[in-house]
Amino acid sequence: RLKGKGDKISGLPDVILQHIFAYIPTKYAIRTSLLSKRWRHVWCDTPSLSFNSSILNDAWINQTPTGYTAPRMLHFHLKSDKNHDVPHIDKWLELVMSRHVENMVLSFLLVKYSFPDFFYVDSSLKQLTLKYCDMSSKCSVSWTSLKNLSLTRCSVSDESMAKILSGCPVLESLTLNNCHELIYLDLSRSLRLRTVVVVERSSSVTGPKVIEAPHIHYLYLRYAQFPCTLVDVSSLTEADVNFCVSTNTNGKETSLQDKVMNMLVKLRHVEKLTFGTNLLQVLSFTELRGVPFPMFEVKSLKLKTRIFQYVILGLKRVLQNSCDLKKLTLHTNNCSIKRVKHRDNCLALQSFSPAQLCRRSKVAGHWDVESKHLAMFVELVLQNTETLDKMFLVLDDRYRKFRKIFENFLTTTKSPLPFQIRLVVNHRV
Template sequence: YSISQIKIADEMLTEEAEDLISNLPVVIRQRILCFVPIELAIKTSLLSKRWRHVWCDIPSLSLKANTLTADSINKTLALYTAPKMKSFHLLISPIKKNIPYIDTWIKFAMSRNVENLSLDVRRPYYEEYKLPDFFYNSSSFKQLNIKFTQKMVMECRYGSSWVSLQKLLLSFCSLSDESMAKILSGCPILEYLRLYHCSRLKVLDLSKSLRLRTLEVNRNLKTRGPRQIVAPHIHCLRLLDSMRSCTLVDVASLTEAKLDICYVPTNKPFFEFTQPGFLQLQVKVLEMLEKLQNAEKLTFGSNFIQILSLAEIRGVYFPMLKVKSLTLDTVISQYVIPGIQRQLQNSPDLEKLVVGGRTSSKAIPHHLDQYLKSQSLKLDQCWRSSKDGFKWNTSCCCCVLSALLLSCADGASDNKATSGNTPSAGGCGGAGCGGGCGD
């Protein structure tokens, strides 16, 4: 072959390689454009005639009003031609000139029978935004993810009709018990509900949500959230509670739970850190434990275990558990050992024990010590480094776990427990390990 023929062949191969994506079916190209910012997706219309209208029919749209102007969003939606929308994500920044268009943009997505709708409305705290009444009437919603600021009002005045909704996620929404009840009444097949710092709620009654299986509630001191949870049909509960702990009224079908207490550092002398406050918190935590007696899979966070330790030191009665898999999301310290030991002793059916070394919640040992001092108790006796003849070596997780399992052997001789580091003969080699930890 001549040099010119070789060059022509190379150019043809290059052109073919560059146009591989263009030769893909339109559906695949539309799917690809769903993963890039809408601004770039629109620019592909300049590539060739084959690309001119591809973006107009993509099944998913993500519009960010913090980077796009209201005018550009309106033009984008005017050119959008897909009759049905799989997902629509709308991020609204706190710019006043965007406010009049929010309802229009929501109505547009609903007119295309959107299945997964995500609204992230960021507004100044001094202003309130209410979702329009028409928002609560849609047969196409399958998943809703609504995120507001803490003063965004979600007021369902006339009831909802979300007959296809399976998953509902609400963050920083302000809604009353009445509004929540009206919303739930229109969600007959709801399976998953997450409430993240939702204020004004007092009683979360899920007794009529027959298909609901997973409930996730996240609240802290600053967000009061539900004080009572009635959820007889759920199988899984994830609760990051505040120190103003809520009450589990009915969770009769529960098989799995993950619980912890959110501690918010503050200089103010909150009631929860006083003697009556700690007593009340212990009562609430033990009441929760009572409701978890039939659950087979449990996960407890560091702060939750520390309150259990406090109750154990005070000699409070602990309920027996039927748990088979127990996960303790905590670092090993003197503040969690009493609680862990009591849990092991009261879990005769335990088959698996997992101890994590990290936790997202902030510990509360300082307030625990202050409380014990107020009870005229000596800290070195309460948080002693040895018990029942075993010496705790808190620098080595397996040392502690092995000793705890041995100390619980009489009460739970049939248990088969393992941790992230399975106990066996020898030493783990960890810092401070004397070689007898068994890892």
């Protein structure tokens, strides 16, 4: 407040104040009604509301629906972790859906909540994010405007998912995060679906095990242990594949490698591929077994890994089998490399020792990545690619010494590089 000038914020139009309210928890927006008569009803037309359990049972907040006058809602975010919130949840859902909400985020950690039937019929929802929800309702689904659906740790069976998909005719993006009950994800009838993200971090229960998605263009897969089986991804143009963590496969290393190779066969036509560290390790072990790799049609390959002995053989084979590769990006991870038991076990099963793998890859056997390994990586690329136009090295702060090594490499090489190399060293990577 400026002396003699009054309150400039109070002088702003309601629509601007309500836009500001959309970015703060609703409880703070409602408290502004105590400031003065000017503020008493400003929040009532705010198109976005956000609640959690800490205020959901307060008497004053549950009188809010009677005073809320916004004809349409853009966003509604509700987070609850208490079972006694259920009656209030029903009331709020009924309110926001009657106001034609477009974007809804609901999280029910520790709450045994089943959606009422009216929740499954709505023509306004465009984005829906559900966490820890039970989606096992037997009623039909009709979300005719829904374009983006995200489910995290939701109870949803194959049958329930089929009902959801049939009721979302314009769905464009589907995210499934730790939805363990899914077995067969059939997306063949979702004609407009273009993006699918599947993250499964449980090492004991995984799902879905099979994915059929003939119309999608982008696929992101993160599995903690065994990857899924891809049935039909014939329209795919970009895929990002890796395992969340290195896990002990309990003697099933060969089965894991076979599953990964079967997946790569389905991805051989994809033009943009991203492979992570653990996937490259599996490919190295597969190369040791002499298993033939598919020929890839990839034009842009991104590697999210640090360069060390357990990824070299797989990486080399991928490069050799990518005859149309134009762009290669190495994006190093910030995580440290740790010994994982099953890697050495896998080598033992194939009568290889870690030292033999190092000799096969011609990289010194250090667990900590050193800058000289990156120089070896560049040399590996030079020896195994013929069509490459550009290579990007996006490195974290630990690789600062590589710049000098790389400059020395360029001065000692006998012929000019056949492709452009861009080096970025960033401590934030």
